[in-house]
Amino acid sequence: MLNLYFSLRLKLLLPTRQSSALLHTHDCTIPSPPLTKQAFTSLLKSSSSHPNQLKQIHALLTTTGLSIKNSLITQLLTSFILLGDMTYARRLFDEMHKPRSFLWNNLIKGYVKNNLSIEATAIFGQMQRIGVHPDQFTFPFVLKACAELDDLWGGVEVHAHVVKFGLDFDAIVRTELMIMYVKFGELVSAEYLFESMTLRDLVAWNALIAAYVQTGHAGKAIWRFRQMGSAGIKPDSVTIVGALSACAHLGCLEIGKQIDQFVIDEGLESNVFVNNARLDMYAKCGNMDMARSLFNKISQRNVISWSTIIGGYAINGESEKALDLFSKMEDEGVQPNHVTFLGVLSACSHAGLVSKGKNYFEYMAWSEDRNIQPRIEHYACMVDLLGRSGHLEEAYDFIKSMPIEPDSGVWGALLGACTIHQNIVLGPYVADVLFDLAPETASYHVLLSNMYAAAERWDDVEKVRRRMRKKGMKKIAAYSSVESNSEIHVFHGGDRLHPQSESIYKVLEELIKQMKGIGYVPKTSAVLHDVEMEEKEVTLSTHSEKLAIAFGLISVRPEYPIRVLKNLRICDDCHTFSKFVSRITKREIIVRDKHRFHHFNDGVCSCKDFW
C-alpha cells in the first residue's frame, strides 16, 4: 500500500503516457508535492477501467481532504457505475454531501442496468422523501425498474408522478410508460398511450412492436407492423428484427419471406441482429434449408447466430447436423455460451442420444477454459434426455444429486417422461412435488390425469379433476393455426367458427374413412373423459390440429407443405393421423408443437415417433 501511495503520487506529477512505465521502475521515496485537481482528473481517466486502482485513488483522496473532493468523487462514482460495481458506487454516493440530481439519476440508471431494480426504486423513494425533484432523465429508468419487478401498482404510482411533473407528453418517458404497460399485460393502457402520443416516431413504433413480441403478443406485433406501413413510416432494422421475431413465434413463413425480401431490397443484410432474426424465423418456420443457406451466406456471425442455427436443427430433429455445427463452431474459435449448450443438449434429447448428451454436459461444465456452470435449464434438459429415453430412475437420481435446488421445470421434465413411459408409480409422486412447487399450474394436473386416464383409473382421474375444479384451475385451451395467403387461421378443438367449417369437416370425415380402410385405428386413450367409445372418437376426430390440417388441404397450394403450429404438444392420435394424411394425400405436413417440429412425409415422421 505504501509503495502504491508513492506510485500514485509520482504518477500525478507526470504526464499520463510516461507514468505507467515509471510506476514499475521507481523504488525510492518521492517528495510529496501538493495534489491538484487536474492531476487527479487525469489519473482517474487513465484508471477508469481498473477498479482496484480507482479504489486506491479513492483512499488517497480521503486522506488529502481536498476541497475539490465532491467533483472528484463524482468522477469516481461514474466510473464505478460504468464498471457495474454498484456496491462501491453506493458507498461513494453516500459519502457525498448533497449529491446533484443527475447523480441520483445516474445511480438509478446503474442499478437498473445491473439488474438491481429493487435498489433503483428504493433510490427513487429516497429522492421523494428528501425532496429531490425527479426529471425526464429519472423516469425512464424508474419505469424500467417497475416493469422488471412486475410491480404494477408501483408503476402506476410512478406514472402519477410523471403526470405531476408534467412529463407525460415527453416522447421518451411516454415510450417507456407504454413499454411498461405492455409488460404488465395492460395492453389497453399501453395502446392508449401509443395512440394519444403527439410525436409517434419510429422508435415508439419499434418499441411497441418489440414489446408485443417479447410478451407473447406476436399477432399484435404483425398487425402494428402492417399498420406502420399503411401510416407511411418506413421500417428500419430494429422494426425488422421485431417483425421477423413475430413471424418466428407464429410460424408465419409467407409473411417472414416477404420481410426477408424487404431486408434484401433495403440493403439491411449486413446487420447481425437482422440476420440472426432471419435465421431464427426460417428455423422456427421449419425451413432449415433456407436457414442453412442463409447461415452459409452471412459474413458476420456471432455466438447467437451459431446458437440459433444449432437450436434450429435441434427442434427440427436434425440432431446430427446440430452437433456437426457445434464442432465446426469450436473449430472456428467461436466460444459457445450457455444457450448454445441448451441447443446441443436438446439435440441429444430429441434424438435419444443419452451418452452423447451426458458427455456434452460434462464437457460444458468441467472444461477449465470454458467453465460454463450448468444452469437450472441445463439440468432440466438432462432430466428430459434421461427420462424421455426411459431412464426414469437415473433421471430421478440425477435430480437428487443436483447442487442447486430443482425447480418446477426440472420436475416437470420428469413428470413428462413418466407420462410417456406410463410410470404410474413415480408419476404421482413427482406430480405431488410439483403441486407443492407450482400449485397454480394446471398442466401438471393435466399430465397426471392423462396418466391415470391411460391406465383407465377413472376414479383417480376424477380426483385430480375435482382438485382442479376446487382450485378454479382451467386447462390451457389447445389451439392450432395454419398460415394461408399471409393470413393466420386459428382452430380450437371441435369449433365451427371458421367460414369454411362445412368443407373442413367434410374433408376430415372423408379422410378418416379412407384412413380406416388402410389400418388407422383412433387411439381413444388420448381422450381423457370416461365416456362411451363412439363419443371418444368424435372428440378425438376434431382435435384442433386435425381441423387445421384439413383446412390446409383445401387452402394451401399443393406444391407447398401444410404448416401447422400448435400451442401444446401433439397427441398420439394426431401424430398417427398426420402420418396417414401425408401418405394418402402425398402432401408434406409440418407440425410445430410446443417443443419441437414434426415433418410428416409419405407416412413417416421426422421425429421417428420419439418425442
Next chain:
DNA sequence: TTAGGGTTAG
C-alpha cells in the same frame, strides 16, 4: 450532465 426500440433459450 445524464434519456426511448433489436437476435438465441427459458
